[in-house]
Amino acid sequence: MLAEDRARAIVELVRSEGFQAIDALAIQFGVTPQTIRRDVNLLCDRGLLRRKHGGVELPPEGENLAYPARQVLNIEAKRRIAQLVAREVPEGASLFFGIGTTPEQCALALTDHPGLRVMTNNLNAALALSRNPSCEITIAGGRLRNLDRDVVAGEAHGFFSGFAVDIGIYGVGGVAEDGTLLDFSADEITMRSELARHCRQRFLVLDHSKFGRGATMRGGQITEASVVFTDRPVPPAIAAQLRDAGVRLVVWSDDAVSTAAVNHNGRRG
Template sequence: MALRESESRRAEIVRQARSTGLAGVEDLAVQFGVTPSTIRRDLGHLTSRGLIARTYGGAIAIDTTHESSLRQRSVEGFDAKRAIAAWAAQQVQPGETVLVDAGTTVGAMGVHLRDCRDVTVVAAGLTILEALVESPETRIECLGGTLRPLTQGFVGPLAEATLSRLTVDRAFLGADAVDAQYGICEAELIQTRLKEAMMDRAEHVYVLAHAAKLGKRPFHAWAPLPPGTTLVTDASATAELTDPFEAAGVTVVKVPHRESATDRDTAAVVGGSR
């Protein structure tokens, strides 16, 4: 009986989050007549299943059949992204040339890369450029090309031509989703073609994706993961989500993070309507 009540409550939480875009822990606890800790466990369970995504400073409903904007993505899994970005930046060694993709998680590396000495950053989007533009210790190269407003990243023939003249020690890539069988998922083929070129020009490849992006297939454009790729995700990623990647020869790093009270107490639906 308790299991049935728990399943019913969680289903209703998802339904409400889909319709309103926001579910507060205290309000839900009163509504269902349970403790806030029970609701937090519900939210943790639903997050691990990819049914909701916790946010920082609020919540947003995400439609997985349409590409969300950079602003919308910036509030998804804030603390997880911040921890992933910090870990990724720590891998950069003095004297290296690294490529940083467009996106919110990889863009969050900027604040940490400011402290790196004798590093060249090849920027694939505006976010990392803005973060490093006033960093005197960083040499910046820009891919150029066509700017995609939704992602604020550069794509197209000019970006690909620039990549063909470069090699990098490390490439840090973002993704709309990541699947162990198919690789990196993006909204358009022009994006996955560029990501394949990025991976081809790098000695070490890292894909930065928090747990809510693992095992999802929201679009139909794919970039296969080369052998030796490292998937960097957060500690909430379950073995069910990460085991397929390890079986495919991908190294999985789970970065722990401490959630803020706001991030812990709000939720947004993955697959809900805008």
């Protein structure tokens, strides 16, 4: 197993089973404790795990992970979600991209779409789409969050209100059991709310780990989305809310890519 693959597997093991001792991880992955310590040190430096008494655990609830940590967390799930989204974005669409790693993956999945017009406060998404020479990109001004590479501070709050676009693609810090959307700062909620207010369709993109995940700030409801994209079936209560509100739920399945999907311009992808 490659070091990066092993690191991802360690994180998933800790997420699913909790605290893991160094020696136990070494046995699990068939490597020396020294090798596991190097893996763990890297993961802790990224903010993905936290050291504790001869092993590792997840960081405290209600505290967001560093962006580099989130970029590798559940990466395959995020890529699958991005594939689903890319199938439903027509050529020449105008788009908002919100902050976060799943919108970034959606941007990467759209780098071959011709004629897109994009407005975003997510520099990671902007840089991904800049690979597409036919993509017109407008970015929000204001104070940059260096590690996240996004702009959410007050001077950017009116950015999205200056446009009216076809589709807004946005993520969220977590979803409570009652469908309330959660984030880690008031500025993040303000930017997400403004994005959702000024697009004709709202694509909420989130992997399975966001359901039931704690965050400190409440703002909005999952039923305000037009479409929810995720990688696994959602909790039954959430599914019922979406169904009652007429919100379309798109869930990855093994045959999702081979199944024809109708884009908004009527073209089959």
